[in-house]
Amino acid sequence: MTAVDARAVSPASAAPIDPRRAWQVVLQHIEADLLAGRLVPGDHLPAERTLASELGVGRSSVREALRVLEVLGLIRTQTGSGPQSGAIIVARPSGGMSSLMRLQVAAQGFDVRDVVKTRLVLEAAVVTELAEASGARVDGLDLGPAVELLDAMDADGRVSEAEFLALDAAFHLALAELSGNAVIASMMAGLRNSIESYVLAGVPNLPSWAETSGRLRHEHRSIVDAIETGDAELARGRVRAHITGYYTETNFISAPADPLTR
Amino acid sequence: MTAVDARAVSPASAAPIDPRRAWQVVLQHIEADLLAGRLVPGDHLPAERTLASELGVGRSSVREALRVLEVLGLIRTQTGSGPQSGAIIVARPSGGMSSLMRLQVAAQGFDVRDVVKTRLVLEAAVVTELAEASGARVDGLDLGPAVELLDAMDADGRVSEAEFLALDAAFHLALAELSGNAVIASMMAGLRNSIESYVLAGVPNLPSWAETSGRLRHEHRSIVDAIETGDAELARGRVRAHITGYYTETNFISAPADPLTR
DNA sequence: CAGGCCGTGTGGTCAGACCACAGCATATGC
DNA sequence: GCATATGCTGTGGTCTGACCACACGGCCTG
Structure with missing residues (x-):
């Protein structure tokens, strides 16, 4: 899958074009999970690579969305493995x-x-x-x-x-x-x-x-x-x-x- | 230049380690320019590739910082060429x-x-x-x-x-x-x-x-x-x-x- | 049984490659 | 001479693949 697939293809686009940019897709997906209660403070977000493949975007786009969430005080990220690693919902405004x-x-x-x-x-x-x-x-x-x-x-x-x-x-x-x-x-x-x-x-x-x-x-x-x-x-x-x-x-x-x- | 150069090298680090992550370097650089008045609303930010090479970070890190600035309402980005393209300071809170x-x-x-x-x-x-x-x-x-x-x-x-x-x-x-x-x-x-x-x-x-x-x-x-x-x-x-x-x-x-x- | 070792998966980063797009300079037509 | 068409160039947008440092947890060894 290349970049062109994820966005628009002029002639008889089989898949409807998505005006949103890839990182916005990720952001809105996570926001929807939060609103629906599927994600609550303390929960782990899926791994970046997982999220990327699930949403059909590149990992860099996922990371751009996560960076926004981090600066906004919604998540905390940490390297390594174990319960404290990964991206965790914190909601510190x-x-x-x-x-x-x-x-x-x-x-x-x-x-x-x-x-x-x-x-x-x-x-x-x-x-x-x-x-x-x-x-x-x-x-x-x-x-x-x-x-x-x-x-x-x-x-x-x-x-x-x-x-x-x-x-x-x-x-x-x-x-x-x-x-x-x-x-x-x-x-x-x-x-x-x-x-x-x-x-x-x-x-x-x-x-x-x-x-x-x-x-x-x-x-x-x-x-x-x-x-x-x-x-x-x-x-x-x-x-x-x-x-x-x-x-x-x-x-x-x-x-x-x-x-x-x- | 690889990732290890930008961060820490254990033995006798010639360059002092930078605890900040790469995107934070970009963010703080831009913030400093804003505070010093080197950047004012209406100005263009340097191109992503330029910013990356100037600060010694990857373009993806620059993009993560720009994404934050965009969501925070500080910049507006547009593709193409010409006066309206690129990242422009807008400051819409x-x-x-x-x-x-x-x-x-x-x-x-x-x-x-x-x-x-x-x-x-x-x-x-x-x-x-x-x-x-x-x-x-x-x-x-x-x-x-x-x-x-x-x-x-x-x-x-x-x-x-x-x-x-x-x-x-x-x-x-x-x-x-x-x-x-x-x-x-x-x-x-x-x-x-x-x-x-x-x-x-x-x-x-x-x-x-x-x-x-x-x-x-x-x-x-x-x-x-x-x-x-x-x-x-x-x-x-x-x-x-x-x-x-x-x-x-x-x-x-x-x-x-x-x-x-x- | 205790301690150290290494596999594994995580985020962090970079480099490179495309794409779509908008402007502008140039070339081409009338 | 002017208007139009063409292609070049640089921009952001995206994806892929490759490393790194790191921390955990199970395994092996003593």
């Missing part, structure tokens, strides 16, 4: 979201200011959700995972700027995960990831890192307090001030306030 | 966002309910933004592109259910685009796309399509009215009711209200 947003920012498809605005919207929604969930329970909500990160940031002087900002990102991500919404959590991870280099580049613009980091730590605590108190309005306001404050201080964003978060 | 979310939903990485919740959050943010932007101007805001879609939906009886829902999706997307935030707009496109099949599948659950579609059309108009009036609070409430109402009616979502949107 954050990696794909990060790649997508990072590249779109790089390609000027996304404006950095829009990324920040969007983060503001999602972050506000997250703390609102958490605060109301906390207020609805007599014993409050367990923000342990997030608070642990704050404790780590309190190791004053022993945390570099990059480490501090990484912990900061992890804290906000932890809040998103605590809200239980995987979609928002992965979006936040992607948004933050896509502008990470810009955030780091803004540090030298700060008048005093010690002062800023101290303020950030205090603001984090106050956000947690507002959530635990169940005061959604307060939590939303504080998280908005927290984020816009930092970006304004690093001359990153011009607009001090944003109506979207209200 | 919505396609990649749709693929990502659709596949993650299929692979159970995203819960459909979380998708709806997230859409609620973003949609509320969009109309809030629009209403405040409109209220700040004496002449209001031009919602023309969105209203045109509503007019198309008013061709009662001559619009199939699928067409109606497509117009519905386009309307909401138009609002997001009018807000000027490309990040949110592409997210909305992806979210909607990822649950499109579920939305269509829910139509038979409706007691009366005529009644429901009529209500939806009325709600759309009322949302537009609220935006043009500049009443953000009202617009937010209406859009929330609009979305939750439909999903509740199709037995799609159990929770009638969601605190995230308040």
